[in-house]
Amino acid sequence: GIQVEQSPPDLILQEGANSTLRCNFSDSVNNLQWFHQNPWGQLINLFYIPSGTKQNGRLSATTVATERYSLLYISSSQTTDSGVYFCAGRGGSSNTGKLIFGQGTTLQVKP
């Protein structure tokens, strides 16, 4: 099955810094999504981005489907950005909707 690799596994930032999180896929994927899991465990949808670039406030994401990777940019980070960031996708040849998740990037933003 498809493998999803996220990097870096851990990231510590000072408030106000920028960061880039990466997600690599072993094969083509559809329905790529980025999530933020907050300290209470909730999975918050950030982006649905099968290809191209999207922006939402201080966050933006880019997926280059032909090269099997996606990037999540966080600018001017805040302490509330702390948590775990997951990317997930559905296998390109899969006829089910199941999402395959990466292992996540744990972000800590220090004041």
Added chain:
Amino acid sequence: DSGVTQTPKHLITATGQRVTLRCSPRSGDLSVYWYQQSLDQGLQFLIHYYNGEERAKGNILERFSAQQFPDLHSELNLSSLELGDSALYFCASSPVGGPYIQYFGAGTRLSVL
């Protein structure tokens, strides 16, 4: 708020017991997915139902079963619980006709003691 409702939020039980987790999808969504998040396995797909029918199974143990009812809510039944079943269980739903964005509930945190 994703619009997906999961109950209960927390569940503490003993080994060997049986529990039922409940999920109500977003209004209009016919698909319900169950995922398990454990420390050692990460987030893993368990099962997918569409309009009452099972569509796909993932890494779901035989001790676990699920169903989706005519009103589209779904239940995940976990039996003969073991310590290793302690995890966060998520339900997600997605809209009919795409885009196939999955919206996740807040999860049920299961602790098996």
